[in-house]
Amino acid sequence: MLRDLALAEWPHRAGLAALTAALGAENIRWVGGAVRDSLLGAEVHDVDCATLLTPDKVIHRCRAAGIRTVPTGIDHGTVTATLKDGPVEITTLRRDVATDGRRATIAFASDWREDAARRDFTINALYADPVTLKISDYFGGLADLEARRVRFIGDPRERIAEDHLRILRYFRFQARFGAALDPQAEEACSELAHTLKGLSRERIATELLALLALPDPHATLERMRVNGVLGVILPEACAAQLAALGRLIAAEQAQGFALDPVRRLAALLPPSPDVAETVAARLRLSKAQRTRLVMAAERTASDAESLHGLAYRIGQPSAIDRLLLLGADARALAQWTAPVFPLKGGAIVARGVTAGPAVARILQTVEQRWVAEGFPDAARVEQLLTEALAQQPKAG
Template identity: 40%
Template sequence: MVDPSSAPRLSNAPWLSAPGIQAVFRAVESLGEDIRAVGGAVRNTILECPVADIDLATTARPEAVLAAAEAAGLRSIPTGLDHGTVTIIADGAPYEVTTLRQDVETFGRQAKVVFGRDWRADALRRDFSMNALYADRAGTIHDPLNGLPDCLARRVRFIGDPATRIREDYLRILRFFRIHAAYGKGAFDNDGLLACIRQRDGLRQLSAERIGMEMKRLVAAPGAAEALAVMEDAGLLEITTAGVSRIADFRALRSLDQEAPETRHATLGFAVLSGFVDEDLDRIADRFRLSNAERNRMHGALRAAALMPQTPSGDVPIKTALYRVGREAAIEGVLAAWARARAKGAPPDVDEDFRAVLHAGRTLPIPDFPLKGRDFIEFGLAPGPELGRAMKALEAFWIDSGFDIGRDELLAKLAMSGSASVDT
């Protein structure tokens, strides 16, 4: 048994001393049971990365956790009692508390499990050694599988036999690349990589929702470019996206991380990685079950990128993008175009051009066409196709002028055109 006084401890873990989590610890420990933080919160604290979600593991059974929460005046939700998970809301924050488990029979995600009290058995069910670390309320790290050295070395290694871990859930193939992209350092673990390649057809069994959720997190990770390149070389990326990818463009996009936070947005990543034409973006949106807003965001970025010349100069292209697709898509279009220019070997001075256009995209007001439909009606055009064509032609004339023509000049142009058409 490890002497607690000599065991490693978490440092700089303000989440661990928060009133909410301490209330959860007290509630469960009042039962005479053990409870520890596990997984991402512990790993991220060790690696000095931001902590988002906090998961807890306990020797207490789920029904006892529910009763302890109620007795402590905490709100509890039976999130997944069959799997031993209860969500406790404390001080406004949710904490998932899951009873220790061990596999009895394995059928992929439908593995039959029993609740237990063995921390090592619970750790053996997890995916990677750096995720099988626990911390008690005092911050003492419990490491039943000796995963701490892997975590400190940023080495992403499957627990036990990689092929067995993957067959339990084929999503672990994508998680292997995503966790490495987020936290890994150096080369991929060779045994894990070979197992992913040999089991790659298992990706075809996964639901679109699960693939999409994992891929959104992967393309946003710091090391996404290298991870995706390895996936492509291994024949995994084509299975995942069901199409051809532009790795060089994506790598160039992520080389712009210091220029703009938008380079880490998943939708822009997908647009640059797979967006040759609109049909590609629709395929990705369907493949990953993206929302309509996410789909439209990708299309907007692609449209804006098409408006950017390879060597941008002046404000007209970015003003056009702002007018056509809005500020968010215009900015992402600039970044997509910049990435493609870099991927094609554009000289360094082009960076300054794109940097100026990016600044303009953030600061210029969005142009507003000075005329409305009623202005055309007052000049004798009846509502309908003819009015629409006239309005579109005059709008194009205004855009071609660099958005410099004002309302009076446009009205004069409309007056001279008569009621039949607008000659631009």
């Protein structure tokens, strides 16, 4: 049973009341994720607003009410109101004039149903009155939400032709909200999977990582593979790699580690640094994400032999990635903090070694033994230094 929207916290925020007063209750409706998630009793992060007012009127009315706005998507009719209790995206009602699967040319509209008709799924086209919180549902979204059914508005093929990314959005929403599958949607996504090739890599990466950030996307990704969708956006993810993802998800859950989409992406790839580099470049991942992906791809079975040594060498997050991907127990690293190596180059110079490459070599030798011995105390490090110095060649 769907939850009463009035029980949610966000519709009662002071900032939203001020925004409603500024724009006029008759001119706006809350729409999209906030409405959908509240009806499901889920946590709400962002609030979106649809309005009959054009962007210039939104800005003017907000300014008169002392509400700051930012033209975050002014070309598509969107401005963002910066409120004390969180930003709100305000978008003028729209209709599509022309689409090519990647971007749309829009015109402003004045009909709520017309605006709803251009949205992707019925569960995303629910509008709430800002005062009464009464829901306007033009395409059966409430029934679909009740049934946990992700259904395109109208013909799935037409919706996908308007924006090819909707294929990936369908699978992400299905993984998050869906129960029974929609055969028409599945067939359309499979038939039009090839159109994903025309999308920017950044848009694909954003959707893929968002899917991998869900609690358990394994079954959905397997369906994407069978339907020929996954092969278009990530051809490296064969059936064996899907099985590896399943094992990783089970390990994360069993060991109490928070899920991580980059780690899960690594599970979908063979353990090859070259492949990881190629995928990171193709998906336009950030430098930090690329480094993490490549580090995970360098895993070997020996990594599980010295957990703390591995974490000291490559960092705790990457060590946990490797161990979980290998199916090893990483819990010993969950609260572990790397110790500080207690030896500095100055101490070696003070023992008679000329500053330069020799000092660096001795530091490295002692540090390697220190790690191998499990990070002993400073007294033992002094002994290790003495032993290392004794092995240095005598000056001629």
